[in-house]
Amino acid sequence: MNMFRGLREVLRPKDTEPFRETPHADPRWLDLADGKYKCACCGLDAREFLSLSYIAPAPFPHDNDQIDLAPLANDIFDTVDGDILTDDFCRVDTHHFVRTVIVFPLDGVEGCMMIGVWVSLETEDFARYHATMDRGQQSQLDLMFGWLANPVGEYDRPVAVLLHPQDSFQRPWLQIAHEEHPLAIAQIDGLTFDQMMNFIQAHGHSFTN
Template sequence: MPADHHHRCACCTEHQDGPPLSYGAPAPVVWKPRYSRRRDSELTADQCMIKGRHFFVHGLIEIPVRDSGDTFSWGVWVSLSEENFARTHDLWDDPAREQEPPYFGWLSTELPVYQHSTLQLKTHVHTRAVGQRPLIELEPTDHPLAIEQREGITTGRVREVANLLLRG
């Protein structure tokens, strides 16, 4: 069945009309399953530490769908400095975290629907309300992902992404 007819939501498992409006990566591209046996490495749904030296947070790149009013989201991982990761971790359940200035980070998720790599794109991580993933803002460049975040996409592009990802 074509990807644009319906899909099963990964969160609630209910059938939804239209193609999915979000996709995500389970871990930063550099995470290896063997790291889970190390004391100095950990992967949760929201944060990741590798060998006590590399730090990541899970956030959303949100892209407006111009012709529907919807929002398309990429669930991505962004590397942070040790200092910013510690600050993020310390404020994770604090409502005051929304007042934090954005943190600089490097995109650590490869999104295969783009011809050029998405790894190491410069980002700003905006902390949001407790319970919400951080908003990942790409530095304005000519990379197609950055352009899509700035200018939005169409429902046709949403279907294209679904066809690429769901059909291989």
């Protein structure tokens, strides 16, 4: 996998090379790259979960099975009164949410973990974001302040975030607003192997080795 390009070189320097200090990397990353972590419940390889997502913001009060079967196109959003969930927008009572991505580098190895999370925005910011969605040039929008609407690992709400709108219909990416928050530190230093596994296990998967 591209995600692990260079990982073997970091962890296992060639025998012919003279010994030298290499950046410390948890050897379990190599086991992960070798496919040694399989979920005890679903059997999937842990590498599959380096990209996770939530179907809906946690406050959306409906059956997740129904949501999964019937994702709605974004252009339905304005035609429905009341609670609604589409690919990128959600309304629950007077609260508005958008779908975003939070990215964490991995500590000591190449690659990253991405989690699709929903963010609650102020009504005015939501309106600006929603109105400009179809132009594909949203990086021109100002940064928006919001709140995570899903847990990330052990960190449940409220977590303040800055939303960076993107061009070319890419979902906005998130920066944790408080720089001393553990998630903000992880966004800079990278997730340790244990933090990454905790994030995956918080999504209901289970690894014994």
